[in-house]
Amino acid sequence: MSFWDMARMAFHHMRHNFMRSFLTLLGIAIGVASILTVTSVGDGGRARMNRELMRFGINRVWIYPEEDPLTVRSAAALMGLDNVSACCPVARRMGLAEGGEGRCTLQVVGATPAQLEGEELKLVLGRFLKDTDGALRERSAVIMSRTAEALYAGDPIGETLWVDGAAFKVVGVVESGTEPVSKSAAVDQVFLPLSVYETLYPGGSLTEITLSVAEGADVAGVREAAGEMLARQSVKAELKSLDYERGLAEDVLSIFLMVMSFVAAICLVAGGVGVMNIMLVTVSERTHEIGLMKALGADSGMIMVQFLGEALFFSLTGGLIGILGGMGLTALARIFLDIPAAVGFGPALLTALFAAALGLVFGLYPAWKATQLDPVEALGKE
Structure with a gap:
């Protein structure tokens, strides 16, 4: 089964349970948007601080x-x-x-x-x-x-x-x-x-x-x-x-960004827990389908790959929405806070990869649980 087949199946189940899927995607998106906004606004704030200090003769x-x-x-x-x-x-x-x-x-x-x-x-x-x-x-x-x-x-x-x-x-x-x-x-x-x-x-x-x-x-x-x-x-x-004042301001800004990044990371992990939750529910609802797949010759590896692919699809979709949200929030910060903030390609890619990794990690247990189902008992459940 190709990745696109898994993505198509995941999209079908997502559309079938729209509200539940939407809330799961929202959790991932909020975490990704928070991390991107904190990093981009932090970099812009540091540039703004240096620009202001230059006006007072920092050099x-x-x-x-x-x-x-x-x-x-x-x-x-x-x-x-x-x-x-x-x-x-x-x-x-x-x-x-x-x-x-x-x-x-x-x-x-x-x-x-x-x-x-x-x-x-x-x-x-x-x-x-x-x-x-x-x-x-x-x-x-x-x-x-x-x-x-x-x-x-x-x-x-x-x-x-x-x-x-x-x-x-x-x-x-x-x-x-x-x-x-x-x-x-x-x-x-x-x-x-x-x-x-x-x-x-x-x-x-x-x-x-x-x-x-x-x-x-x-x-x-x-x-x-x-x-x-x-x-x-x-x-x-x-x-x-003024280098002491500059160093002090840098330290305060770094501590603030560290705390905010930690909070944003917790939001993203919470989104990963949401992915695990929806995948466990999905395994429970599709017990009969899993039994039928095993009866037709699908091995544990194929079933695990399918459910991991669905978890990855959830996390990547939520990550993409989060990147767009982070870009929007950064644009608002640039307008209202007057800071040269922008979402860079590198941070966006790293955050998306982190979200994908979280999806795989939190999708492991539901996928493993699906492989452990007995086909005879699974076929007997509707």
Whole structure:
């Protein structure tokens, strides 16, 4: 008897006992859909979490002075570390800016050209600071878009900006590409060449050095390497990164997904128990048919294969319905939760194979019970 013959017989019995078969298929389908939804939504949630953390600078290491001042020499040495894509020595202080139609208090930042990448700034107008600005001590300034709107009615490029009484030429307008990690970081900034900043505010030192870590590199490893290099220079500094927060979030998400996957697996096992139940009922109802098959020469192997085939048909059909249901639930999660969730071919195939294996395992006992029936007694039952 071919698989299609067994499938045709299983479909006939399924249609003959529609409600009972439907409930059995529903048990398998719910288990499969639950597992697929949990895994796909979990992967999408992890991608969403990483995307949100990137907005806060998950790929950065911040270095702050403690007992010793940070210097440009230290920044140059840190730039030579492996997996460091940008090194931004920064000096900050609050200042008063005047220009165009008003004045405002903002954060004055002594920066280098690397600041554009280091703080993931988006250039809106003009240009950012260049190496020649620092080398020639040009009075160039780059302002934030909100500052440009507040002080200048039109295009601010080329306009004069007064910073604490010193005149600067506006050469560019930028926007922040990341979310501020604190309220103080949300203040608008004006970027000046670091060498000019040191002239404007003599006697100061760097307030921080920001390292941008290459994509895919270990942030914690870069932080440790930076700490070791500063220690060799006898510089005591505080190094911070968000890799701990990321690891904590990953652990919480993994535990949650593990629990939910366990619950979904229990649902699928319960569906397998449903397959065993319906197969036992089927064996009981078809006792006369089994006796007739044995009387016509069917051996135990053929009978076992037939009933195992029917159990497999139940589990695969329920698995297919569950895959479609999982895809639908994942699509809803993608819409309402705004996560990049999708059911992959690999997880769908593995879940379907697991459902098929459960059908075979839970169909073994009913199939074995069918082979143990005495043909004479079976023929005597209707």
